[in-house]
Amino acid sequence: MDRRNFVRTAAAAGLGAATGATAAHPAAHAGPHRVESLDGAPYVRRSHAARPIVVSDITGYDARNGGPMNALEMAYSRIVAGDDVLDALIAGVNIPELDPEETGVGFGGLPNGDGIVQLDACCMHGPTRRAGGVAALEGVRTPSRVAQAVMQHTDHHLLAGRGAQDFARQLGFTIEADLNTAESRRLWLEWKRRLDSSRWLDPAERAQASLDAGLSMLRDGLIAEHSFWGTISCNGINAAGDIAGVTTTSGLAWKIPGRVGDSPILGAGLYVDNDVGAAGSTGRGEANLYNLTSFLIVENMRRGMSPKDAAMDGLRRVRANTVERRLLNDRGEPAFNIRFFALNKQGEVAGCSMYATGESQYAVCTANGSEVRPLEPLLSGSD
Numbered sequence: 129m130d131r132r133n134f135v136r137t138a139a140a141a142g143l144g145a146a147t148g149a150t151a152a153h154p155a156a157h158a159g160p161h162r163v164e165s166l167d168g169a170p171y172v173r174r175s176h177a178a179r180p181i182v183v184s185d186i187t188g189y190d191a192r193n194g195g196p197m198n199a200l201e202m203a204y205s206r207i208v209a210g211d212d213v214l215d216a217l218i219a220g221v222n223i224p225e226l227d228p229e230e231t232g233v234g235f236g237g238l239p240n241g242d243g244i245v246q247l248d249a250c251c252m253h254g255p256t257r258r259a260g261g262v263a264a265l266e267g268v269r270t271p272s273r274v275a276q277a278v279m280q281h282t283d284h285h286l287l288a289g290r291g292a293q294d295f296a297r298q299l300g301f302t303i304e305a306d307l308n309t310a311e312s313r314r315l316w317l318e319w320k321r322r323l324d325s326s327r328w329l330d331p332a333e334r335a336q337a338s339l340d341a342g343l344s345m346l347r348d349g350l351i352a353e354h355s356f357w358g359t360i361s362c363n364g365i366n367a368a369g370d371i372a373g374v375t376t377t378s379g380l381a382w383k384i385p386g387r388v389g390d391s392p393i394l395g396a397g398l399y400v401d402n403d404v405g406a407a408g409s410t411g412r413g414e415a416n417l418y419n420l421t422s423f424l425i426v427e428n429m430r431r432g433m434s435p436k437d438a439a440m441d442g443l444r445r446v447r448a449n450t451v452e453r454r455l456l457n458d459r460g461e462p463a464f465n466i467r468f469f470a471l472n473k474q475g476e477v478a479g480c481s482m483y484a485t486g487e488s489q490y491a492v493c494t495a496n497g498s499e500v501r502p503l504e505p506l507l508s509g510s511d
């Protein structure tokens with residue numbers, strides 16, 4: 129949707145009354161009061177007027193699934209129309225999840241080493257301080273919705289594998305035998321072809337051969353970086369200052385079956401604190417898991433750092449803790465990219481990455497529509 133049409137559509141959805149700090153939102157006054165959550169449970173909202181904004185990695189800008197809006201525009205327009213902020217974000221990320229041409233997320237995501245699409249997702253609802261996640265989920269195109277259902281219907285945070293699928297089936301989600309598309313299957317076959325089976329004897333070499341085959345396909349332009357580590361992480365704030373976030377992914381392409389990345393793990397792929405802000409991540413999940421970097425970034429913002437400074441500090445932590453030789457390039461720096469998207473209570477955002485190479489932009493949506501911005505790199509050069 130072009131900017132003029134987006135502004136007109138958003139205005140029709142009540143944008144004019146909801147974008148400014150002076151918005152006449154029922155919760156836009158100081159002090160806590162008791163309200164109903166999205167599923168009816170009472171909670172205390174500490175109000176804070178804000179200017180709505182949604183921030184995500186570039187997938188939130190690029191994928192449209194043949195429709196007029198990308199994920200950011202869908203989430204933003206629903207936020208300003210008064211929807212719950214997490215409901216709005218999940219409606220947004222459903223667009224790339226359902227898009228068969230988006231090979232890093234949901235339906236048509238690149239499969240694991242056995243050719244089976246296994247999906248990870250989590251979400252966090254700032255106002256109720258609740259969260260849900262699924263890991264290694266097969267057969268459901270929209271894992272973000274199952275993650276939200278875990279949050280709403282259980283006392284748990286994370287369901288994995290067969291249990292997550294059974295839970296989804298019990299709640300009426302459609303379970304499909306295979307989430308591959310012709311394209312994701314074609315690329316998996318190409319990856320198999322590039323593997324040297326004679327090197328599968330040693331576990332370490334096998335893992336390295338798998339990574340090398342994938343990276344060679346990246347270099348040859350067969351897959352994009354955002355498909356290899358494919359993820360969308362999307363955070364947003366509404367006019368009342370309520371914050372939520374969602375991260376959803378098909379995970380590392382051709383991963384060892386059962387491998388779970390950072391996306392469904394609270395504090396790693398996503399963290400939200402309604403008093404402070406939110407942070408989410410894409411890129412090499414293992415590096416993020418070792419550092420719980422999204423939690424670190426939110427804690428940095430709690431101590432007064434800007435989103436950019438907080439995210440840069442997170443990147444410095446990842447860099448400092450990357451010491452294995454195989455994970456370092458010839459300059460002794462991390463041989464992978466990782467990105468963080470941070471949003472604070474004032475609606476300020478930042479997108480920062482280890483390097484400015486590969487996927488080098490992130491995206492935001494405000495009253496002016498969605499736009500891409502350059503990621504701010506910690507290090508020069510490339511991984």
Ligand code: GLY
Pocket residue numbers: 357358359377378379380388389390391409410411412413414
């Ligand atoms: N960051 C996505 C993954 O590593 O699975």
